[in-house]
Structure formats: C-alpha cells, structure tokens
Amino acid sequence: MTAILETRKLEKRFGGVQVAQGIDFSMQPGEIHCLIGPNGAGKSTFFHLVLGEHRPDGGSIHFKGEDITHLRSFARIRRGISVKFQVPGIFKALSVRQNLEIAFQHHLHGHNLDATISRVLDFVELKAVAATPAGTLSHGQQQWLEIGMAVGVEPSLLLLDEPTAGMSPDETFKTGELLRQLNAEGITILAVEHDMAFVQQIAERVTVLHFGAIFAQGTIDEIVGHKGVEEIYLGTSDDG
Amino acid sequence: MTAPEEGLELIAKTPAERRSTLAIWLSRLEGPQTMGRGPLFWAAVVAVVGAAAIYPLFVDGWTVGNAAYFFVWTFMAMGLGVVWGYCGALSFGQTAFFGLAGYGYGVLTINVGAAYGFTILALVLAVALAGLAALIIGYFMFYGRIKGVFIGIVTLSVTLVFSTFMAQTAGPQWRIGSARLNGFNGMSGMPPLTVPWPGGDLLLFADIPLYYVLLTLTVLCYLGLRMLLNAPFGNVLVAIRENPERAEMLGYDIRVYQLLAFGLGGALAGLSGVLYTAWGQYITPSSMGLTAAALPIVWVAVGGRKDITATLLGTLLVLYVFQTLTIYGSQYALVAMGVLLLLTVLLAPEGVVAILMRGIGRLFSRRQER
Numbered sequence: 271m272t273a274i275l276e277t278r279k280l281e282k283r284f285g286g287v288q289v290a291q292g293i294d295f296s297m298q299p300g301e302i303h304c305l306i307g308p309n310g311a312g313k314s315t316f317f318h319l320v321l322g323e324h325r326p327d328g329g330s331i332h333f334k335g336e337d338i339t340h341l342r343s344f345a346r347i348r349r350g351i352s353v354k355f356q357v358p359g360i361f362k363a364l365s366v367r368q369n370l371e372i373a374f375q376h377h378l379h380g381h382n383l384d385a386t387i388s389r390v391l392d393f394v395e396l397k398a399v400a401a402t403p404a405g406t407l408s409h410g411q412q413q414w415l416e417i418g419m420a421v422g423v424e425p426s427l428l429l430l431d432e433p434t435a436g437m438s439p440d441e442t443f444k445t446g447e448l449l450r451q452l453n454a455e456g457i458t459i460l461a462v463e464h465d466m467a468f469v470q471q472i473a474e475r476v477t478v479l480h481f482g483a484i485f486a487q488g489t490i491d492e493i494v495g496h497k498g499v500e501e502i503y504l505g506t507s508d509d510g
Numbered sequence: 511m512t513a514p515e516e517g518l519e520l521i522a523k524t525p526a527e528r529r530s531t532l533a534i535w536l537s538r539l540e541g542p543q544t545m546g547r548g549p550l551f552w553a554a555v556v557a558v559v560g561a562a563a564i565y566p567l568f569v570d571g572w573t574v575g576n577a578a579y580f581f582v583w584t585f586m587a588m589g590l591g592v593v594w595g596y597c598g599a600l601s602f603g604q605t606a607f608f609g610l611a612g613y614g615y616g617v618l619t620i621n622v623g624a625a626y627g628f629t630i631l632a633l634v635l636a637v638a639l640a641g642l643a644a645l646i647i648g649y650f651m652f653y654g655r656i657k658g659v660f661i662g663i664v665t666l667s668v669t670l671v672f673s674t675f676m677a678q679t680a681g682p683q684w685r686i687g688s689a690r691l692n693g694f695n696g697m698s699g700m701p702p703l704t705v706p707w708p709g710g711d712l713l714l715f716a717d718i719p720l721y722y723v724l725l726t727l728t729v730l731c732y733l734g735l736r737m738l739l740n741a742p743f744g745n746v747l748v749a750i751r752e753n754p755e756r757a758e759m760l761g762y763d764i765r766v767y768q769l770l771a772f773g774l775g776g777a778l779a780g781l782s783g784v785l786y787t788a789w790g791q792y793i794t795p796s797s798m799g800l801t802a803a804a805l806p807i808v809w810v811a812v813g814g815r816k817d818i819t820a821t822l823l824g825t826l827l828v829l830y831v832f833q834t835l836t837i838y839g840s841q842y843a844l845v846a847m848g849v850l851l852l853l854t855v856l857l858a859p860e861g862v863v864a865i866l867m868r869g870i871g872r873l874f875s876r877r878q879e880r
Binding site for chain 1: 527
C-alpha cells in the first residue's frame with residue numbers, strides 16, 4: 271500500500287544546528303501515529319517541514335505518493351492535509367460560525383455550507399455559542415473549534431501539534447475519544463504530543479525523535495517497554 | 511463532543527439551494543463583514559442618499575462643486591479601507607496610484623482631446639493603469655513576503671519617489687506628446703469629463719452635473735464593495751488580517767488575495783486621481799507627497815477602517831472638518847488632523863464613526879427587544 275505520508279532522508283539545519291538528520295518516516299492510511307521525543311528532539315521542526323512552513327535542506331516529502339517537497343503550504347492543504355496547531359489557530363475576533371465558514375467555503379463548492387456548519391457545530395458542541403467571538407471561548411472550546419475547522423473538510427491526513435495542550439484531564443480524554451472516532455471514519459492522524467497518557471489512549475504506532483533523528487518506532491506497547499526510550503524521554507516514574 | 515445521529519458525515523452532501531447569481535450577490539449587501547442590516551438601516555441609507563440628491567436644490571453652484579470635491583476622495587478612502595481595514599496591509603502610498611492615474615488622464619486627454627467621449631475612455635484607461643501599477647508593486651511585495659510595517663515603508667517610498675521624480679520634470683524636454691509634465695507647477699489644461707450628448711457635449715465642470723455623477727459613483731462603489739466584502743473573497747481578506755498563517759493553512763494562497771485587494775485599492779485610488787484631475791483640471795506632484803499620503807490614513811482611521819460604511823462616512827466628515835479648519839490656516843488644519851489621528855489611535859482605535867454606528871445599532875436593538 272502507498273504510504274499516505276513519507277519522508278526520505280529529510281534534513282534541516284538552523285545555522286550550525288542540525289535539527290533533522292535524514293529522517294526516513296512513513297505512515298499508512300488509517301493509522302493514528304504519535305510523534306514523541308524530549309524537548310529539542312525536532313518534533314516541531316518535522317511538523318513544520320511536512321506543512322511546508324520550513325524548507326528542507328535535503329531529502330523529500332511525499333503525500334499519497336506525490337512529491338510535495340517544493341509545494342507551498344496552501345497547496346499541500348488542498349491535497350487533503352488538515353492541521354491543528356498547539357496554540358489555537360482560530361480567528362479570535364470573528365464569530366465561531368464565521369471561523370467555520372472561512373474554513374469550509376473553499377472546499378464545499380455546490381454543497382450546503384450552512385448545513386455543514388450546523389453539523390460541525392453539533393459535533394464540537396459549540397452550537398450555543400455560534401454567534402460568539404471565538405476569542406471569548408474557553409481554551410478547550412477554542413481547541414475544539416479548531417478541530418472542527420480542520421475536520422469539517424474531511425481531510426485524508428490530520429496533523430495535530432499537541433492537541434490537548436492546556437486542556438483539563440476530562441477535556442483531554444474527550445478529545446482523545448473524538449480523534450479515535452474521526453480515525454474510525456477513515457481520517458489518518460499524526461499527532462505531536464507530550465502527554466503520554468493521551469498517547470497511550472489514542473496511538474497505534476509511535477515514533478520517537480531524538481536529536482533530529484528517529485530513535486525508535488513501534489506500537490505503543492513496544493515504545494513504553496523500550497529501555498532506551500525510557501532513558502531519553504519517558505524517564506523513570508519520578509519524571510515521567 | 512457528539513456525532514450527528516446519521517454518523518460522522520460532517521459535510522452535508524445535499525446540494526445548496528439554487529438561487530440566481532443576482533439574488534446571491536444582492537443577499538451579500540448584508541453580511542458579517544459590514545455593519546448595518548435590516549429595513550431600518552436601509553431606510554437610513556435611502557434617506558441619506560435622498561438628502562444628498564436634493565442638496566443641490568438648496569445651495570449655490572460653488573457649494574455643490576465643493577461637495578463634489580468631497581466625493582472625489584471617497585474612492586481612494588474606500589480602497590484603502592479594503593487594503594488596510596479588511597486585508598490588514600497598511601498602505602502609505604495610495605497617492606502614488608492617485609497621481610499616476612491623474613497624470614495618465616491628463617496626458618491622454620491633452621493629446622487626444624475630449625471629442626467622442628474620449629475623456630470617459632481616458633478615465634477607464636487611467637484607472638486601469640493605476641490598478642496595473644498596484645498589481646506590479648503588490649506582486650513584488652506580497653510574493654516577496656513583505657508584511658507588517660514594511661508594506662507601509664515600501665508604499666510610502668514608492669509615492670515619495672514618484673512625487674520627487676515628477677517635481678523635477680519642469681524642463682521643456684519632459685513632455686509626452688503635447689502634454690508638458692511641468693514639474694512642481696503641475697500639469698493643467700486637460701478637459702473635464704465630457705459626456706457626448708444630443709445637441710452638444712455635456713462638460714462636467716465642478717458643478718451640479720458632476721456632483722450627481724460623483725454621488726452615483728460613490729453609491730455604486732459603496733454597494734459594490736459591500737457585496738464583495740460579504741462574499742467569500744471578503745471572508746478570506748478578513749481571515750488574512752486576523753491570522754494569515756491560519757488562512758494559508760486552510761488552503762488559501764494568501765498572496766493572491768492580498769494582491770487582488772491591493773490592485774483593487776490601487777484602481778480605486780486611481781479613480782479618485784482621475785476625478786480630482788478632471789474636477790480641477792489640474793494635478794501636481796504635491797498630491798503624492800508625504801502630507802497627501804498621510805491624509806487618507808487619517809480619514810480611514812478616524813472613520814473606522816474595518817467597516818466600509820464607517821470609512822465612507824468618516825472620510826466625508828473629516829474632509830468637511832479639514833476644509834472648515836483650513837479657513838483658519840492650512841498648517842493649523844494639518845496639525846489638527848495629526849491630533850485627531852493620535853486621539854483616535856489612543857482612545858477609539860476602532861474608529862469614531864464605527865463606534866458611533868455600533869452604539870446606535872445597540873440602541874435600536876434594545877428598543878426592538880422592549
């Protein structure tokens with residue numbers, strides 16, 4: 271099967287610092303894949319390279335078999351990638367409904383925009399605040415709004431940068447269930463995440479980055495039991 | 511979070527309700543990107559336009575011509591409102607396009623004349639020239655990823671360079687055909703807008719007919735922009751203003767939208783330039799200098815840059831105040847404009863007219879609730 275996302279010998283340097291050292295990464299359609307690693311491991315850089323916000327110094331990025339290395343971000347999004355940022359990437363001065371309208375209007379030629387917005391508002395439980403400026407929502411609601419903006423266009427691949435950052439344990443759990451639900455409907459998910467409980471809740475496969483290179487890869491059970499990973503990232507029970 | 515009962519199919523596959531293109535565009539006269547909606551608002555619009563229409567019946571020709579002068583500037587202001595207020599790119603150089611179109615109109619009509627309605631064609635060509643210049647400059651700015659304050663610096667530099675260049679064209683060698691550029695003294699002698707009319711051409715001097723033409727153009731431009739700004743295009747402009755990175759990550763090539771907005775703003779500034787030149791049959795490099803470049807910023811900021819109605823009303827209001835103050839000395843009037851801008855930025859960053867409109871809107875909605 272063609273990998274939905276694949277990087278080959280992906281490299282990136284910032285000055286003298288090599289933050290991606292020939293990363294060979296691949297994930298199959300339908301997976302929930304988590305990317306973990308200690309601070310400075312290169313997770314965010316990898317994320318931004320896939321999105322086209324950084325230009326790689328070497329290697330290539332492929333989406334559904336197509337080389338997208340030199341495509342601009344918007345062109346990658348149009349091919350079926352959606353993204354949710356760590357800090358909610360919403361339009362705070364605009365209403366919740368306007369946020370969704372702007373997110374969907376480009377993709378829904380001929381379809382019923384109002385009906386789609388209504389369904390997504392139900393889905394992310396924001397119907398009651400549809401007319402409210404998005405900036406006045408709680409942090410968790412802002413995160414869900416952005417997830418609604420990202421999934422309402424039915425992407426093939428959903429990229430999430432610490433999707434539960436700042437959420438309460440209850441909100442985090444609900445978000446995990448939502449992502450599993452989305453995945454069950456066929457959306458492939460790649461999440462950069464710190465919260466190991468959350469990773470264990472959702473991930474089928476995990477990739478551990480360390481010093482800009484893949485340190486380990488496997489199922490969540492394999493990674494949790496991996497001695498080296500424990501040393502570099504998970505630590506002991508004191509700091510895990 | 512809850513999934514819809516029929517499953518997680520979030521996109522409604524039912525086709526959108528079929529409506530005629532005209533009905534769709536008319537529905538966009540109201541929308542989230544423009545203040546004012548409902549019968550009361552439109553009744554007020556009709557009343558204001560009606561009052562403006564009968565205004566010439568009550569005043570002399572000179573006063574009407576002076577009022578027409580106010581309308582001349584509204585196009586540049588509304589264009590700046592689109593570029594700065596809606597798209598978030600502060601252009602300090604709209605006067606470059608104003609001047610380019612003004613000189614363009616002068617060169618064309620001095621060389622060809624006003625017969626067979628050529629002044630109307632010259633207007634169109636000069637506006638297109640300004641729009642094209644804006645697209646070229648905009649291309650290098652937006653595709654070169656220039657943003658924030660640097661857009662202001664680049665655009666201000668363009669207008670100052672253009673102004674300085676035109677100021678040194680006093681020699682007889684600086685001519686295009688029979689049109690002398692005339693340096694700092696400015697170009698004059700171009701015909702006013704001339705409409706072919708049975709029984710003799712209608713010359714639109716600064717008087718009642720020109721007033722009605724400008725009033726009509728202002729209303730059409732205002733309504734057209736309301737429709738455009740409430741269309742998906744306007745939504746994307748606002749998205750770019752609020753969070754350009756997110757807008758791009760929703761699949762929009764933001765450079766294209768910024769460029770189109772800048773081109774539109776340039777063309778509208780050009781329309782003001784042509785109308786100003788035709789109104790006074792005169793244009794000078796000072797119309798592109800630092801002072802001239804700063805004034806549109808004051809009009810738009812004081813009115814309210816994020817709403818096209820506030821921009822339009824604010825521009826007319828500030829122009830009236832400015833002209834009234836000029837009676838006591840033009841330098842004092844400029845200082846007053848500076849103070850007005852400072853006070854607006856510090857006390858009413860949304861714009862004075864915008865705040866007033868919002869207040870009136872709240873008042874009416876409360877009364878309706880009672």
